[in-house]
Amino acid sequence: MGLQAEIDAKAKEIHTDGYPMSIGEFISLYHNKEIEIRPEFQRYFRWTDLQKTKLIESILLGIPIPSIFVSQRDDGVWDVIDGLQRLSTILEFVGELRKENDELYSPSRLMGTTYLPSLENKAWKELDSEGNETENSFDQSQRLAIKRAKLDFKIIKKESDTETKFELFQRLNTGGTPLTPQEVRNCILVMINREFFEWVIRLSENESFLSCISLSDKLIEEQYHVELFLRFLAYKNSSIDDIKKSKDVGEFLTSRMIDFCQEGNLDKDREESVFLKTFGLLDQVLSDESFKRYDFQKQRFMGSFLISAFEVIAIGMGTHIDTWEYSKENAEVIRAKIKNLWQNDTFRTYSGSGSRASSRLPHLLPLGKSVFGNEN
Numbered sequence: 001m002g003l004q005a006e007i008d009a010k011a012k013e014i015h016t017d018g019y020p021m022s023i024g025e026f027i028s029l030y031h032n033k034e035i036e037i038r039p040e041f042q043r044y045f046r047w048t049d050l051q052k053t054k055l056i057e058s059i060l061l062g063i064p065i066p067s068i069f070v071s072q073r074d075d076g077v078w079d080v081i082d083g084l085q086r087l088s089t090i091l092e093f094v095g096e097l098r099k100e101n102d103e104l105y106s107p108s109r110l111m112g113t114t115y116l117p118s119l120e121n122k123a124w125k126e127l128d129s130e131g132n133e134t135e136n137s138f139d140q141s142q143r144l145a146i147k148r149a150k151l152d153f154k155i156i157k158k159e160s161d162t163e164t165k166f167e168l169f170q171r172l173n174t175g176g177t178p179l180t181p182q183e184v185r186n187c188i189l190v191m192i193n194r195e196f197f198e199w200v201i202r203l204s205e206n207e208s209f210l211s212c213i214s215l216s217d218k219l220i221e222e223q224y225h226v227e228l229f230l231r232f233l234a235y236k237n238s239s240i241d242d243i244k245k246s247k248d249v250g251e252f253l254t255s256r257m258i259d260f261c262q263e264g265n266l267d268k269d270r271e272e273s274v275f276l277k278t279f280g281l282l283d284q285v286l287s288d289e290s291f292k293r294y295d296f297q298k299q300r301f302m303g304s305f306l307i308s309a310f311e312v313i314a315i316g317m318g319t320h321i322d323t324w325e326y327s328k329e330n331a332e333v334i335r336a337k338i339k340n341l342w343q344n345d346t347f348r349t350y351s352g353s354g355s356r357a358s359s360r361l362p363h364l365l366p367l368g369k370s371v372f373g374n375e376n
Contacts, residue, residue, distance in 0.1 A: 017154075017155040017157060018152065018153070018154055018155070019152075019153045019155060020150045020151070020152055020153070021150065021151055021153055022147060022148050022149065022150055022151075023059070023090060023146055023147050023148070023149050023150075023151060024147035024148065026087070026090075026151060027090075027091070027094065027096055027147070029078075030087075030091060030096065031096070033077070034076075034077055034078065035070065035077065035078040035080065036077055036078065036079050036080065037080050037084060037087055037088060037091070038079070038080075038187075038190055038191075047085050047088075047089060049108070049109075049110075049111055050111055051085075051089075052089045052092070052093070052108055052110075053110045053111045053113060053119060054113065055086060055089050055090070056089070056090075056093055056110060056119075056146070057110075057113050057115065057116055057119065059090075059146055059149045060116070060142070060145065060146065061115065061116075062149075065086060065151060065152070066083070066086070067083070067152040067153070067154045068080065068082065068083030068086065068087065068151055068152065068153050068154065069081050069082040069083060069153075069154045069156065070083075070153055070154070070155055070156065071155075071156045071191075072155055072156065072157050078153075078155070079191060081156065089108075090146075092105050092107065092108045093107060093108050093110075093124055094107070094124045094146075095107035095124055095125070107123060107124055107125075108123075109121055109122065109123050109136075110122045110123075121136055122136055122137075122138060123136050123137055123138070124137070124138055124143065125137050125138065125143070180222040180223060180224075181227070181250045181254075182222065182223040182224060182226050182227040182230075183222065183223050185226075185227070185230070185253065185254055185257055186201075186223060186226060188254070188257075188258070189257065189261065192258065192261045192262065193261040193262075196260065196261050199268060199272075200226060200229060200230065201226065203229055203272060203275055203276075204225050204226040204228075204229040205225070206275075206276065206279065207283075208276070208279040208280045208282070208283035209225070209229070209275075209279040209283075210225060211283050211287050211288055212279050212282045212283055212286070212287065212288065212290040212291065213225060213228055213290075213291060213305055213310070214288035214291075214292075214304070214305055215305060216304075227253065228310065229275070230253050230256075230257055231253065231310070231311070232275065232278075232314055232315065232318060233256075233260070233266075233271060233275075234252065234253055234256040234257070235311065235315050235361070235365060236274075236315055236318050236319065237256075237260075237266070237271075238252075238256060240361075240362050240365065240366065243358075243361050243362060243365070244358070244362050246358060247358060248358070249357035249358065249361075274318055274321055274322075275318070277321045278314065278317050278318045278321045279314075281317070281321070281324060281326055281334075282313070282314075282317065282334075284326050284331065285326075285331045285334045285335060286301070286334075286335065286338065289301035290309075290313065290338070291305050291306055291309040291310045291313060291314075292304065292305065292306065292309070293306060293309070293342060294338070294339045294341075294342045296339075296342070296343070306351070308347070308350070308351035308352075308360060308364060309338075309341070309351070311360075311361060311364045311365060311368065312341060312347060312351075312364050312365075312367055312368035312371070313338060313341070313368060313372070314368075315365055315368045315369070316367070316368025316369050316370075316371055316372035317334075317368075317372050319368070319369045319372070320369070320372050320373050320374055323373070323374035324374050330374075333374075334372075337371055337372060341371065344367070344371075346363055346364075346367050347364070347367060349363075350363045350364055351364065
């Protein structure tokens with residue numbers, strides 16, 4: 001297929017429309033649940049007070065706001081796929097943003113800026129004990145100016161190809177505080193299959209798993225533990241040939257995640273059992289040293305979590321977990337296998353920090369499955 005034919009074929013899968021809408025109209029749609037800013041996404045709403053203030057300032061000054069992208073569902077409701085932080089900022093400021101339990105967030109306050117220093121401590125509407133507006137409130141003309149300001153909505157219509165919507169969600173993470181790749185995957189998961197999303201989150205927060213991977217608070221906040229759970233699931237349930245075909249591990253994880261959600265042939269009960277047994281055993285044997293480098297000179301594990309160690313040990317153990325039970329003897333065998341990895345020629349060759357996942361995984365995953373077979 002030539003380039004133009006590819007362009008023509010793909011363009012047919014995307015049906016879009018444009019629609020300018022006042023902020024007042026948008027708030028009404030949100031009230032009526034005709035546009036959904038999914039509450040589950042709010043955990044990724046990380047704009048600073050200054051970023052929020054600058055958006056409101058831009059609206060007041062008539063500075064154009066980037067377009068909002070929404071996906072039209074079969075029931076006609078719009079799902080926000082880009083612009084979450086902008087819309088959430090507006091709703092929070094006017095006191096309309098709701099939490100997962102449907103309670104309202106406390107309305108935000110603004111900061112003074114270079115152009116509008118008098119914005120300092122301003123609120124949409126602040127009442128005193130007698131019910132009168134205070135001097136910190138926007139006046140009626142300012143509130144109306146915001147409500148009448150226009151937002152440009154780009155609508156990905158329901159006729160569009162489903163996978164195209166997910167691709168757009170990933171590409172359109174623009175402006176503000178960018179989401180991490182896993183935060184984007186989490187949002188896609190909620191859009192496709194909320195039940196599967198909740199299952200993934202529950203298992204990724206398992207105590208033994210978190211103990212073994214021993215991540216920093218920052219990595220946990222960025223949802224890296226969820227990515228590691230998906231890596232475990234994807235690598236264990238994919239062929240080496242499939243992994244070799246993928247040029248980017250992030251795209252591979254997203255693709256496999258969507259497959260798991262949509263095909264419905266993943267045995268979740270079995271996968272959960274394997275996952276819990278694998279990390280329960282590793283937690284008993286090495287706990288937070290499970291995926292750290294072993295220094296033979298100092299005779300101890302050192303440093304922080306290493307992804308190459310996780311790929312070999314977690315997938316290798318997970319593949320053979322039914323042949324392992326905890327005992328003092330088995331614990332010593334597992335410790336020895338993990339320590340000896342750090343002298344294994346294949347592991348040393350492909351586990352370096354500069355090694356790309358697409359080149360190391362075809363070597364490391366078979367190594368793990370070979371090393372952790374229990375011949376006892």
